[in-house]
Amino acid sequence: MTTSIVRATSRRRFLQFLAGSPLFASGAVSAYAAETPSKLPDPMIWAPATDDLIKSPKDAINVFDFEPVARKNVPPAHFGYMASGIDDEVTLRANREGFLKFQLRPRRLNDVSKVDMSVELFGTKYDSPIFISPTGGNKFFHPDGESAVARAARVGNHLQILSTSSNDSVDDVTKARGAPIWFQLYASPQWEIAQALIKRAEAAGCPVLAVTVDRVGGRNQETLFRLRRSDTRECNTCHDRSSFAKRVVRRHNYDGIDLSSITGSGESSNLSWNTIKRMRDITHMKIVLKGIVTPEDAELAVQNGIDGILVSNHGGRGEDNGRSTIDALPEIIAAVNGRIPVIVDSGFRRGTDVIKALAMGAQAVGVGRPYLWGLGAFGQEGVERVLDLLRTEIRAAMQQCGVHSVKELNPSFVRRAT
Numbered sequence: 001m002t003t004s005i006v007r008a009t010s011r012r013r014f015l016q017f018l019a020g021s022p023l024f025a026s027g028a029v030s031a032y033a034a035e036t037p038s039k040l041p042d043p044m045i046w047a048p049a050t051d052d053l054i055k056s057p058k059d060a061i062n063v064f065d066f067e068p069v070a071r072k073n074v075p076p077a078h079f080g081y082m083a084s085g086i087d088d089e090v091t092l093r094a095n096r097e098g099f100l101k102f103q104l105r106p107r108r109l110n111d112v113s114k115v116d117m118s119v120e121l122f123g124t125k126y127d128s129p130i131f132i133s134p135t136g137g138n139k140f141f142h143p144d145g146e147s148a149v150a151r152a153a154r155v156g157n158h159l160q161i162l163s164t165s166s167n168d169s170v171d172d173v174t175k176a177r178g179a180p181i182w183f184q185l186y187a188s189p190q191w192e193i194a195q196a197l198i199k200r201a202e203a204a205g206c207p208v209l210a211v212t213v214d215r216v217g218g219r220n221q222e223t224l225f226r227l228r229r230s231d232t233r234e235c236n237t238c239h240d241r242s243s244f245a246k247r248v249v250r251r252h253n254y255d256g257i258d259l260s261s262i263t264g265s266g267e268s269s270n271l272s273w274n275t276i277k278r279m280r281d282i283t284h285m286k287i288v289l290k291g292i293v294t295p296e297d298a299e300l301a302v303q304n305g306i307d308g309i310l311v312s313n314h315g316g317r318g319e320d321n322g323r324s325t326i327d328a329l330p331e332i333i334a335a336v337n338g339r340i341p342v343i344v345d346s347g348f349r350r351g352t353d354v355i356k357a358l359a360m361g362a363q364a365v366g367v368g369r370p371y372l373w374g375l376g377a378f379g380q381e382g383v384e385r386v387l388d389l390l391r392t393e394i395r396a397a398m399q400q401c402g403v404h405s406v407k408e409l410n411p412s413f414v415r416r417a418t
């Protein structure tokens with residue numbers, strides 16, 4: 001071996017070591033590691049673009065194929081908003097790495113030529129366990145925004161949860177989906193605003209209110225802030241960020257609501273169990289809490305008459321707590337003990353990821369970034385293909401596990417790796 005080959009090989013080994021080490025897997029190191037053959041948890045977050053990007057949705061082999069195309073199409077600041085975690089992004093990576101802690105125990109010889117992937121949530125049947133997690137401002141990624149996502153969700157009959165901060169209004173998105181959707185609530189610090197949003201969602205026919213309880217403080221979105229610096233456009237030209245009311249001008253769920261009382265950034269810092277009780281008193285919608293990550297809070301949710309729990313760490317975007325949702329899920333399922341439905345999101349990218357959560361006892365699994373990658377890459381068709389790939393992988397994983405229906409999955413199909 002020549003000296004230069006030896007040096008290159010040992011550098012690659014060193015970078016692979018760094019990329020694999022939880023102590024060093026920072027954003028910067030991940031970007032370096034993209035030069036190496038090592039497989040990152042969420043490949044290509046902000047790494048240099050490859051030159052063999054897919055040209056059409058049908059070329060995609062897995063959901064990750066859409067991310068570098070979205071990276072190319074979407075302005076750096078908007079891409080950074082989507083990709084970012086918090087601080088060291090430990091939670092962001094843990095969400096992917098968490099699946100490595102669990103293994104499947106497939107069963108054989110069960111004639112799986114017919115597989116039923118459908119699930120039922122609060123009396124409504126969906127054709128698969130995958131749902132659309134709420135994400136704000138989808139027009140950051142494609143001019144067709146949340147309505148395009150809704151049309152794609154309609155194709156596969158997926159549940160869609162719409163963000164309070166969506167660009168398209170809950171009425172428009174319900175129309176595009178062609179069926180009722182769930183509404184995610186950012187309560188804001190002002191009760192009157194929460195009340196007005198709840199009334200809007202109820203009037204639009206939403207059967208379920210998913211109240212987000214894990215965004216109550218400020219956050220350091222380092223990847224967003226770094227990528228924003230590389231954006232040559234002037235953000236203030238499109239977004240007047242001088243007040244909350246001005247910032248949400250294109251977020252149409254807020255239309256007609258008086259926002260002048262919000263002086264800060266609008267986070268729901270004063271949210272408490274009492275606020276949830278007040279919500280319970282003014283709406284017939286079922287209430288699901290989004291962002292529960294401990295069995296203690298799951299127990300309190302049941303005691304407070306909550307209808308369901310969405311185990312979520314906001315895709316590693318709330319606080320950098322360091323724990324994946326797949327790791328937290330079993331103890332929450334145990335605490336709830338079947339009294340109310342538990343659904344989950346954060347880091348799900350593969351059919352086998354989904355099967356692991358369903359086997360643990362989750363009733364459905366949400367995705368956030370994957371459909372935004374599809375949207376940013378190819379609009380509605382991209383989202384359709386992302387959902388199609390996930391369904392294909394889930395079906396195959398169910399067949400390989402020897403189950404005919406989601407109901408047959410139980411904890412015996414999964415074990416914690418030793």
Ligand SMILES: Cc1cc2nc3c(=O)[nH]c(=O)nc-3n(C[C@H](O)[C@H](O)[C@H](O)COP(=O)(O)O)c2cc1C
Nearest residue numbers: 082133134135136163212314315346347367368369
């Ligand atoms: C760009 C982006 C915007 C988001 N906006 C919201 C939101 O408005 N409300 C909310 O409750 N969660 C929001 N989330 C969190 C998602 O609902 C979901 O919990 C998360 O994306 C799941 O993790 P994943 O992206 O790894 O699939 C957002 C996530 C992303 C990536």
